[in-house]
Amino acid sequence: MAVFEKSKGQDLTGWDKITHTQTIKEGKDTRMTLAGYDMTGFYVISTDTSVCTIHETTSPTVKQPVAERQFVVTGVRDGSCEIQALYSEKNRTVLASFKVIVTNVKMAAKLVFFPGERTVGECTMGTIFVVGGNGEHYDAAGGAPAAYKGEGGHTSDPTPPGVYVLGPQHKATTGTWPNSAIPWGAQLRLGKEPGRVEYLQGGNSWAAANGPTGIIVKYMKQFAARDGKTRTTEECDNELAGLFFTDRERKVLRTTSWDQNDFGQWSWNLTLNGKITPFYIHTTPLNELQTVKGWTVKLDNSHGCVHLAPKTRDKMMADGYLKKGVIFEVRKYSDVAPRN
Structure with missing residues (x-):
């Protein structure tokens, strides 16, 4: 009974x-x-x-x-x-x-995220429910359920429970993640010196992406320094070569627009009490690539942000739920789906 x-x-x-x-x-x-x-x-x-x-x-x-x-x-x-x-x-x-x-x-419709509902492979998955809408719900992955220390001075943390408000849609940039120093979609071109790449900055000026004055190289060195390590410009350029070029001679660009920003094509900050937080809703470069190639999209847990598949992001945008001012409530990871 x-x-x-x-x-x-x-x-x-x-x-x-x-x-x-x-x-x-x-x-x-x-x-x-x-x-x-x-x-x-x-x-x-x-x-x-x-x-x-x-x-x-x-x-x-x-x-x-x-x-x-x-x-x-x-x-x-x-x-x-x-x-x-x-x-x-x-x-x-x-x-x-x-x-x-x-x-x-x-x-007014709001979004409620249960981040700890289920496990898919090695990823803890959750669901975003639309309250006050038409019963829509969307898959998403928050931060790792248990905190751990990562590289570059970062920690991976659970997405904190609370009631947030979405900030405006924008292309996020930050030097704390070197590849994110350049906005997603920024135009790229070969520099004047061999093996150099420049990106269009602010839509009206060109700046170095790699090399001794490159913005990504600058932040790669800072990233390593936070772990007590040092990196040379040459080491950084060698690591970046596969992201920029298709040939060993580094004369042919892999792409003419930057597609390695860690926050994906678009992002929305989870603001709290009117202030910016470290937490965003966004996609990832890998998931963007999987979508373009028609491959299976597999989400992974973030360092605290909320990850969406690109098609889910596009659907939520089309449905009118990813925009400035929408309430985004995060529940506890302990609120899980029924167990079998």
Whole structure:
């Protein structure tokens, strides 16, 4: 036997115990308990994730057998559906359920990101849900679920939970990631000296990309210095050769526009309290290449940003959700999809 119920301390607002119905507003949460005996394998779902989502908050360290499992239900759009506890993912026998009614309060659409829902290969994947839209949702990958130290003085961190506001769409640049010192799409040309490359800066002047005065070389040296290392200009140029040239003589450019900025073609900062943060929504050069080539796009976890596939980015832009002023809420990694 199993039953969905409100346990001690859970908000009773909108809960009808007699009809087993929960009413919530778009964008709001409610907590629910699944009670019974040894429900470890039960598979809990929303019958329509465009109306509401359900994520488990039960601690993975809870003692077995499990007598209670905790969930958070989030209203996505106006409508109704059921939350069901199935015997397993394969055996769809319904062992417990309750009805959810989501009411529309005419709010502006916002994005809610659950970053720790599932694992795909070595990547922790999540989903961005549109609250107040038309039930849309999009795959995304946030920062690594466990922090670790990387190269160049960087750390890889989970994307911090919080309520952010998207900054304007722009081509991000930063010297902390050497390849990102040049904007995505900047025009390239061969320099006057052999093996030299220049990029169009600000649309009206040319500047060195490699060589002793090259902007990427400058930041490659700084990147190494943060790890207590030194690099020569020659070492940097040799590493960059494959990104700039197609031939050993370094006379033929691989491309005439820069396509190795780590933030991809477009990015949006996750601003907090009106201030810029280190966190962005963006694609990656590898995923951009995979898309152009028609290869399978595989996301990876970031250093804290939110990674999208290029086609997902384009779809979200077309749907009107990637633009300045849109609220972007990040939930905890512990709010995960139902386990099997």
